Amino acid sequence: MRLRYIELFHAVLSTGSLTGAASLLNVSQPAASKALQQAENHLGFPLFSRVRGRLQPTPQALLMRHQIDKLMRDLYDLRRLALNITRPESHPLRVTCTPALAQVLVPDAIARLGEVYPETIVELFTQHSAVMCESLMLREADIGLTLQDINHHGLVQEPLCRGNIKVIAPPGWWPARELDRPLPIKALAGQPMIGITVQDALGAMLQNHLAKVEPAPQTRVWVQTYQLACSLVARGGGLALVDPFTAQCSREPVQTRPLKLEMDVVLYAVYRPDSPLNGVQSRFLDVMRQRAQAMLSDAA
Numbered sequence: 001m002r003l004r005y006i007e008l009f010h011a012v013l014s015t016g017s018l019t020g021a022a023s024l025l026n027v028s029q030p031a032a033s034k035a036l037q038q039a040e041n042h043l044g045f046p047l048f049s050r051v052r053g054r055l056q057p058t059p060q061a062l063l064m065r066h067q068i069d070k071l072m073r074d075l076y077d078l079r080r081l082a083l084n085i086t087r088p089e090s091h092p093l094r095v096t097c098t099p100a101l102a103q104v105l106v107p108d109a110i111a112r113l114g115e116v117y118p119e120t121i122v123e124l125f126t127q128h129s130a131v132m133c134e135s136l137m138l139r140e141a142d143i144g145l146t147l148q149d150i151n152h153h154g155l156v157q158e159p160l161c162r163g164n165i166k167v168i169a170p171p172g173w174w175p176a177r178e179l180d181r182p183l184p185i186k187a188l189a190g191q192p193m194i195g196i197t198v199q200d201a202l203g204a205m206l207q208n209h210l211a212k213v214e215p216a217p218q219t220r221v222w223v224q225t226y227q228l229a230c231s232l233v234a235r236g237g238g239l240a241l242v243d244p245f246t247a248q249c250s251r252e253p254v255q256t257r258p259l260k261l262e263m264d265v266v267l268y269a270v271y272r273p274d275s276p277l278n279g280v281q282s283r284f285l286d287v288m289r290q291r292a293q294a295m296l297s298d299a300a
Contacts (some may be wrong), residue, residue: 001043002126003075006019006072007072008035008105009039009061009068010024010069011024012036013065018032018033021071021197045058045060046061047060047061048061056158069086072268078139080138080140081138087169087258087274091279091281093113093142093143094122094123094126094140094141094142094143095284096124096126096127096135096143096145097126097127097142097145098129098141098146098147098227098248099128099225099227100245100247101127101222101267102124102266103246103249104245104249105245105288105291105292105295106124106288109284109291112287113283113284115218115297116283128160129146129148132270136155136271137154139272140295142275143284143285144269145269147200147243147265147266147268148268149268150268151215155270155272156271156272157268157269158268158269160182160263160267160292161267161296162244162267163296164244164259164264164266165241165258166244166247166256167183167240167241167256168240168241168247168254169237169239169255169256169257170234170236170237170255171253171255172255178257179255179257180257182257183260183265184260185259187215188217188239189215190215190218191217191239192217192220192238192239193217194221194223194229194232194238194239195219195220195221195241196222196224196225197222197224198274201266206241208257219238221238226242226243227250230250230254233252233254234252243268244295244296245292248296249295249297267288267292
C-alpha cells in the first residue's frame with residue numbers, strides 16, 4: 001500500500017465516491033479512478049463495490065480500515081508538526097492551560113505581561129493535561145500550565161508554586177468563625193458531596209483519601225470540572241474538594257475552608273527541553289509564579 005493509495009482509500013471512505021475523493025485530494029476523477037484500480041491490482045482484491053451509485057467498502061477493505069485511519073491520523077500529526085516547525089516567529093507566546101487556571105490566574109498574568117511587552121502577540125487556549133502534552137510535542141503551543149504531574153519523558157515540568165486542597169460549601173454551611181480553621185477529612189463522613197471525575201493524579205489521590213472516610217460521603221452527582229462543581233455547590237448540592245485556584249477564583253457564592261490533609265497541589269509549567277524559552281516566555285513564567293503565590297497568600 002503506497003502512500004497515495006492510502007490517501008485515496010481514506011478519501012473514498014470519507015466521501016463515498018470517486019468524484020468526492022478526487023475533489024478532496026485535488027486530482028482529476030480519471031486520475032483517482034486509475035489510482036484506485038492500480039491499488040486493487042497491487043493488493044489482489046477489490047476495495048470497493050458500487051451500491052446504488054455509491055462506493056461501499058468490501059469486507060477486505062473494512063478489515064484494513066482501522067489501520068488506514070490510524071495511518072492518516074499519524075500523517076496529519078506529521079504535517080501539523082512540520083508546519084509548526086517552519087512557522088514564523090510572529091507569535092512568541094503560545095500558552096495552553098487547564099480550564100481551572102483559565103478562569104482568572106492566566107488571563108491576569110497575560111494582562112500584566114502586556115504592561116511590559118505591549119506588542120507581544122499571545123495565543124491562549126484551554127486543554128486537559130493529556131491533550132496539552134500532545135500540543136506541546138506538536139509545537140502548537142510553547143508553554144503548558146497544569147496542576148497535574150504529567151511525567152512526560154519528552155517534556156520538562158517546572159513547579160511554580162504549591163497550595164492546599166480546599167473544601168467548598170453552600171453559603172451559610174459553616175459559622176463565619178470556622179472558615180479559617182482547616183477541616184479534617186473525617187468531617188466529610190456521611191456528608192453530601194459533589195464528585196469530580198477528573199482523570200488525573202490529583203483527582204485520583206482525592207478519591208483515595210475519601211474512600212477511607214467512614215461512613216462514606218454521600219456522592220450522588222459527578223461532574224468533570226471543578227468549575228461545574230462550584231456551581232452545584234453554590235446551589236446547595238453539597239460539598240466539594242477543589243484546587244486552591246478554583247476556590248479563590250470562583251465567582252460563585254460559596255464558603256471555603258482549607259482541608260486538613262498532608263497533600264500539596266502544585267502548579268507546573270511544562271515546555272519542550274529542545275526549545276529554550278525566549279525572554280517573553282521566561283518573563284511570563286515569572287509573572288505566573290508571582291501572581292499564583294500572591295493569590296494563595298491572599299486566600300491564606
